[in-house]
Amino acid sequence: MSDLSYLFNPKAVAVIGASAAPQKIGYAIVNNLIKSGYKGKIHPINPKEKEILGLPCLPAIGKVETPVDLAVISVPARFCVPVLKECGEAGVKGAIIITAGFKEVGVEGLKLERELQAVGKKYNMRLVGPNCVGLMDTHTPLNASFATGFPEKGNISFISQSGAMVIAILDWSFQAGLGFSRFISLGNKSDLNESDFIESCAADPNTKVILVYAEDVSDGEKFIRICTKASKVKPIVILKSGTSTAGAQAASSHTGALAGSNLAYDTAFRQSGVLRTDDMSDLFNLGRAFSTQPLPQGNRVAIITNSGGPAIIATDAIEKSGLTMARFEKETIDQLRENLPAESNIYNPIDVLGDARVDRFRLALEKAYEDENVDSVIVIFSPTAVSEPEKIAETILEFKKKYTTKPVFAVYMGGKTLEKGKSILVKDNVPTFTFPESAVKALEGMARYADFRRANDTPPALPLPKVDSNIVKATFYDVIKDKRVLLMGYESSKVLDAYGIPVNHTYLATTAEEACQISQKIGYPVVLKIASPRIAHKTDVGGVEIGLHNRREVEKAYNRIRERVGRYMPEAPIYGIEVSKMIDEGVEVIIGMSRDIQFGPMIAFGLGGIYVNLLKDVSFRLASALNNRKAIEEMIAETKAYTLLKGYRGQKSADMDTLIDAIYRTARLVQDFDEITEMDINPLRVHTRGATGLDVKITIGQPD
Numbered sequence: 001m002s003d004l005s006y007l008f009n010p011k012a013v014a015v016i017g018a019s020a021a022p023q024k025i026g027y028a029i030v031n032n033l034i035k036s037g038y039k040g041k042i043h044p045i046n047p048k049e050k051e052i053l054g055l056p057c058l059p060a061i062g063k064v065e066t067p068v069d070l071a072v073i074s075v076p077a078r079f080c081v082p083v084l085k086e087c088g089e090a091g092v093k094g095a096i097i098i099t100a101g102f103k104e105v106g107v108e109g110l111k112l113e114r115e116l117q118a119v120g121k122k123y124n125m126r127l128v129g130p131n132c133v134g135l136m137d138t139h140t141p142l143n144a145s146f147a148t149g150f151p152e153k154g155n156i157s158f159i160s161q162s163g164a165m166v167i168a169i170l171d172w173s174f175q176a177g178l179g180f181s182r183f184i185s186l187g188n189k190s191d192l193n194e195s196d197f198i199e200s201c202a203a204d205p206n207t208k209v210i211l212v213y214a215e216d217v218s219d220g221e222k223f224i225r226i227c228t229k230a231s232k233v234k235p236i237v238i239l240k241s242g243t244s245t246a247g248a249q250a251a252s253s254h255t256g257a258l259a260g261s262n263l264a265y266d267t268a269f270r271q272s273g274v275l276r277t278d279d280m281s282d283l284f285n286l287g288r289a290f291s292t293q294p295l296p297q298g299n300r301v302a303i304i305t306n307s308g309g310p311a312i313i314a315t316d317a318i319e320k321s322g323l324t325m326a327r328f329e330k331e332t333i334d335q336l337r338e339n340l341p342a343e344s345n346i347y348n349p350i351d352v353l354g355d356a357r358v359d360r361f362r363l364a365l366e367k368a369y370e371d372e373n374v375d376s377v378i379v380i381f382s383p384t385a386v387s388e389p390e391k392i393a394e395t396i397l398e399f400k401k402k403y404t405t406k407p408v409f410a411v412y413m414g415g416k417t418l419e420k421g422k423s424i425l426v427k428d429n430v431p432t433f434t435f436p437e438s439a440v441k442a443l444e445g446m447a448r449y450a451d452f453r454r455a456n457d458t459p460p461a462l463p464l465p466k467v468d469s470n471i472v473k474a475t476f477y478d479v480i481k482d483k484r485v486l487l488m489g490y491e492s493s494k495v496l497d498a499y500g501i502p503v504n505h506t507y508l509a510t511t512a513e514e515a516c517q518i519s520q521k522i523g524y525p526v527v528l529k530i531a532s533p534r535i536a537h538k539t540d541v542g543g544v545e546i547g548l549h550n551r552r553e554v555e556k557a558y559n560r561i562r563e564r565v566g567r568y569m570p571e572a573p574i575y576g577i578e579v580s581k582m583i584d585e586g587v588e589v590i591i592g593m594s595r596d597i598q599f600g601p602m603i604a605f606g607l608g609g610i611y612v613n614l615l616k617d618v619s620f621r622l623a624s625a626l627n628n629r630k631a632i633e634e635m636i637a638e639t640k641a642y643t644l645l646k647g648y649r650g651q652k653s654a655d656m657d658t659l660i661d662a663i664y665r666t667a668r669l670v671q672d673f674d675e676i677t678e679m680d681i682n683p684l685r686v687h688t689r690g691a692t693g694l695d696v697k698i699t700i701g702q703p704d
């Protein structure tokens with residue numbers, strides 16, 4: 001565990017490149033440290049000055065006689081390496097390098113950044129940045145940054161890869177009434193990255209929710225490991241920008257074409273309990289919600305409103321989300337009927353009507369809160385000439401204080417006339433929105449996280465399967481020796497067989513006579529396919545013939561395939577023709593794999609066959625997550641293929657145990673052999689008993 005307390009609560013801080021000139025960053029940092037109320041020693045370092053902002057200034061960090069935990073460096077890039085060395089010699093534990101001009105500017109900068117990393121390693125000194133704004137902890141208090149201002153004390157930690165975002169959000173937070181525990185600008189992440197800070201914030205007693213703005217994740221495996229643990233303690237919400245599909249476009253397999261890095265991020269986030277948002281407002285709405293509200297005990301929402309239209313919009317949003325409209329108990333309905341005007345809607349949403357004053361809202365709030373079928377409450381209010389926005393706000397607060405286990409959200413739909421009411425709510429920590437969809441979105445995020453926390457148990461891992469990795473190694477060796485990356489069908493079939501993944505055995509014939517002999521042995525009907533390393537899509541060149549029932553048909557098909565392929569692709573080297581048994585019974589599914597640069601192998605499962613890319617009925621998981629039965633069952637259940645497998649319209653159900661085992665073993669195979677870059681078993685036919693992989697495509701590269 002990286003503690004990092006020397007960064008957030010250092011005993012003493014040195015500012016190297018401190019300046020007496022108010023327009024310089026070195027001045028702003030010293031000034032921020034003083035103004036934040038930091039109680040430790042501040043040592044400005046500058047060879048030209050004797051005193052900066054009333055503090056004695058020393059020429060070099062080596063001259064400081066007492067220990068310094070943290071150095072903030074703001075000297076030009078060319079001086080950073082020697083300055084960092086001096087810090088190391090002086091026993092500094094952590095350094096924030098504000099300076100820009102490193103890897104973000106090109107090769108020379110990258111070289112300099114590598115030197116910084118080496119110095120950090122040598123002295124066991126952790127680095128923040130370079131090219132960052134710095135960091136803050138409002139509880140220490142410490143402002144080791146050059147940002148303008150210091151946030152209100154609160155319980156949200158914000159970690160940002162963009163420095164500009166740190167500065168902008170900080171400025172915005174004052175008017176938004178949002179309090180923070182920590183602000184962290186990651187910069188170039190030469191050493192410490194988002195995972196280190198997520199881990200540190202999860203351990204920070206003053207942080208209740210962790211918000212992250214990330215353009216990428218530095219180390220996928222570490223990220224998943226840390227977030228899986230941290231998200232069981234605190235919610236982590238990430239806005240991930242830069243959702244490229246470049247990887248998907250370059251892929252040659254079905255799975256690769258469906259995947260892409262954005263999906264890998266989605267999968268990794270979900271697997272590790274991280275909530276993902278697509279925009280800044282959702283990120284901070286969720287931050288505010290988690291920061292101020294208890295986790296909902298379930299997904300059932302009550303809506304109280306004085307306006308029909310917005311309540312319908314909210315109801316629609318709830319129906320589309322993972323939330324549900326609460327069904328009130330009979331007693332609640334009876335009491336609402338007794339006490340509200342006859343025109344009111346007493347079922348959910350409770351419509352207290354446009355002329356409602358505070359007493360009707362009070363009654364509805366009381367009944368909704370007391371109802372055991374309600375897990376959370378949304379109050380939607382539109383101003384009318386007779387309504388009382390402030391009094392209603394105060395009443396909401398009253399109930400929030402009384403019923404501490406049910407979250408409440410307010411939607412105050414309007415502008416100027418509602419400002420006072422809104423500020424009452426915001427001040428006392430009720431998430432308040434102008435439109436209902438945002439409230440529903442934030443509540444849904446909370447409910448999703450609460451679900452994740454409730455399902456906290458880690459299912460037992462399946463036993464390691466018996467496999468023969470030597471056969472796989474030998475097969476790959478032959479393929480590489482042959483200067484190929486794509487395995488032939490008969491080679492793929494050997495690999496699957498070695499891992500116990502059910503596969504239709506494929507044999508290579510080099511003459512029509514040999515094809516006939518093989519067919520005789522394996523039994524008719526058979527399928528013939530061209531075997532050439534240059535031909536990936538065999539059907540397109542007339543390289544496949546199916547349903548061959550006897551010797552004569554096999555012989556003729558063999559010659560036809562050779563003739564057609566010779567005509568379409570005369571230059572393609574032909575190894576022969578593959579013969580396999582024709583199997584057309586069972587549900588066609590796909591098990592595939594594509595490898596993400598950050599998160600490693602990702603398994604796809606869904607409806608198989610030639611329409612995979614059209615139907616896109618596919619679910620994804622990182623292979624590392626598929627180590628238990630529950631995870632694999634959930635993956636299958638997410639697809640429409642699941643309905644077919646269970647037995648659609650009177651069909652017998654397919655062999656789920658064999659399918660689960662096949663997915664498990666495929667996940668094992670691609671984790672054991674990182675030289676497999678892409679893989680499709682498509683289709684895998686799942687029978688009522690057993691399964692058969694019919695077409696297998698495995699592409700290999702160099703092992704990592």
Ligand code: ACO
Pocket residue numbers: 016017018019020021024025026045046047048049059060073074075076077079083098099100101131132133162163164165
């Ligand atoms: N030890 C101590 N002090 C030193 C040393 C040293 N080895 N070398 C130089 N100094 C002093 C200088 O004498 C100067 O002090 P002075 O004001 O008394 O003359 C001070 O350090 C700063 O050095 P300058 O040469 O004046 O450099 P300047 O302050 O103009 O720039 C800076 C330094 C700010 C680090 C600049 O190089 C830089 O990187 N700017 C960009 C920062 C940035 O944008 N970071 C990314 C944030 S992300 C975002 O904003 C979106």
